[in-house]
Amino acid sequence: MAQVLGRRELGRALLARQRLLERADATAEEAVTRLVGMQAQAPYAPYFGLWSRLRKFGTADLADALTERRLVRVALMRSTVHLVTTADYRSLRPWAQPALDRELDTAFKTPLTGLDRVAVAESGRALLDARHLTPKELRAALHERWPDHEPRALATVVRNLVPLVQVPPRAVWGVGGTTRYATAAGWTGAEPAPAADFEHIVLRYLAAFGPASVTDVQTWAGRTRLRPVLERLRPQLAVFRDEHGVELFDLPNAPRPGADARAPVRFLPEYDNLLASHTDRTRVISEEARKRVMTGNGMRATFLVDGQVTGVWKLHLGKASATLEIDPFRPLTATERAEVETEGTRLLEFAAPGASHDLRRGTATLVDRDDAVTGEESDRQ
Template sequence: MSQTLSLRALGRATLARQFLLQRVAMPAEEVIVHLVGMQGQAPQAPYVGLWSRIAGFEPHELSQLLLDRRVVRIPLMRNTIHLVTADDCLAMRPWTQPIFDRDLRTNTTFAPGLRDLDLTALAAATRKLVEAQPRTAKELGALLQQRWPDRPANSLAHGARNLLPLLQVPPRGLWGRSGQPTLTTADAWLGRPLAEPDPATLVRRYLAAFGPASVQDAQTWSGLTRLREVFERLPLRRFRDEDGRELFDLEDAPRPDPDTPAPVRFLAEYDNLLLSHADRARVVGAESLRAIGAWREPPRGVLVDGYVKATWKITRERQVARLVVQPLDRLGTRDRAALTAEGERLLAFAAADAHAKEVSFAGTRVWAAGASAASGIRA
């Protein structure tokens, strides 16, 4: 009979694998590999995600990895932008191609403009254009429309994105920088061809970063279907959750005591911790779920005792940076103190150039540092 794992046990196991129970002393590239990439839809989000997981993380470490082409930004799981290593880009983009094929057929905005188009010709024309020089989607669509003038430019650009492994080149994604996404092919940028995907290895890596998990969880994370046969082929441990759902895990993966303390952690925007399970209850309590409703787009969450119990945002006004914490559940005095201390550290990282820094709870200031106190903020 399979062992039953409580929600708290599942949460602690996942937090341990996500490096959110204790920061690790590892290079950023190794952490990105372990996490099987990081959601990068918001360009600066992976920096906060790594800061929450790595002791002493310096943002320019990640910027240099992008400039050195050791990590890249490319649509992958769920057809969303992910930050992954070069090796994972080449291996995972072919694995996720069914997601992009499906979008070509079903996207209600762009698919009608591609109906009956020669997609092989579209892919070839796109490759020639973006490998001559990186292009924005708007530029690419306009150039493609010169060949297919009866087709909408935005549909042509969207089709190109689905047909080819188009990644975003720097300065997009560099620390403190901005700019429109500018695209070229992964194989041209990295100077290597795409690799043959190994679904079994990728499922094992998913479990190492997010398990224990069900087949449905893995399909939610990846955006792919029909993964059960991959799970069934692997020698995995089997568990049940409190609702009787079957869970799989690696034999030697960490499964900490459910009573293991979990520190306050500020999650990045679109953090994969909140997007990689069919049931988020292992890290989101019932009160928070009610407060944020259906979560069409998850907010920047704050973990308190291992569960999302607040959201956060940083606003800038002239030389003042304000971190506002919005509670979703009842927070005790100790929780607020821990949130304030971690919030100070986040401001020191994310708003280091601000003349003054403030931490507030739902509009009530609880801590502030002006110019004279700025040097005393804990790093």
């Protein structure tokens, strides 16, 4: 009979894979590769996600990788913007394509009725190969040719059928700017792979997020019918069950710390994939906490205490000052509060070196999501 792994054991395993039990000695590119990309529609979110995971990380490490085209921001899993290496853009785009196609067939089914999607995609490709365009400019240019169709739907056809990179200075720390698109092929010099290597990608997912069920893999990917892939891999995998009897797959030699392994306080940014990559997320967040973290607009920035989401945070950056608001979901012990404040102070020093710092308990306004962390709107498109 398969070994049963409890909620805390699953949580510790996930945190270990995510480099959240102990910070890693790795570059930004190595970490992003290890994580199979980082959800990145909040432009500055990956900076905080990498800071929480790496021993030595500065904002220039990611900013330079973006400007030098070693890392790119492109729509991938679950049709959301991800930060990935240029190599992973090639391998992951065909893997993510079914989710992108399904979005067109569901959310945009009516406005795309009767439209030649291939023609729209090729028109958009030509426009973007000529020059980088903002979403507004792309919508307007497409609408000139297809005036009877909704501009946003037309632009989404291009986004979902032609891999598009959001080019710097968007998401460059301290610079920022409006979203501008280029074709990923034009920006990186490489087209996506002709087909996805299903087994290889699932093994990478397990290395970063396991142990996991079939539906966990599908939740992360935003696609269905992946059981045959796990069945083909079964002979080389370890198999467990959770407390509810759900079958879980894992790499045999992957780290699985015990339930009592120490889990230090960690701050996670908005949309962190730690909270978006399993069907049952109680290994790191309770259902009650999830309802307070997930909003109609997305996912708030959170902090972990003893391996569980215990509150949300928001960073306000001024010209010469920085304030970190912390809103715990439950009373913290004196020891927990001290650790949260210590880690929060380190976050302030990372985000605003040389500025005056203030760390305070959040107010009720914290439940209304804004973009105080980034100062920019999130990138759905």
